[in-house]
Amino acid sequence: MTFSPRTGALLLTVLAPFILTACSQTQKPEAAELNAVLVELYTSQETNLDQATAQKLADCVTPQFMEQLDATTLNAIVEGKERGGKKEDEAKITSITQGCSSELV
Numbered sequence: 001m002t003f004s005p006r007t008g009a010l011l012l013t014v015l016a017p018f019i020l021t022a023c024s025q026t027q028k029p030e031a032a033e034l035n036a037v038l039v040e041l042y043t044s045q046e047t048n049l050d051q052a053t054a055q056k057l058a059d060c061v062t063p064q065f066m067e068q069l070d071a072t073t074l075n076a077i078v079e080g081k082e083r084g085g086k087k088e089d090e091a092k093i094t095s096i097t098q099g100c101s102s103e104l105v
Helices: 005-018 031-042 051-068 071-079 087-103
Strands: none
Touching (some): 031 071, 051 071
């Protein structure tokens, strides 16, 4: 499946609300939990990715998110909070997601 620039932008839009400054949580969620939430986000009506593509994208970004993102941001994503991530993680999310999207083309 080929990602259009529109799809890439939509993927970033889905995660953007989670990238707002909040109090820090020190413990990161489990990678499997993050992966499952990302698949759900990627198959939402906003992105409209098929299950297989969403899973491949989540499999690509999850280990990088776990390594590079702050626990606060990861927990906000997993908990479905629209506010709560670290602003500093926004560029990392964009870079990781774009890199993985281009690998799936």
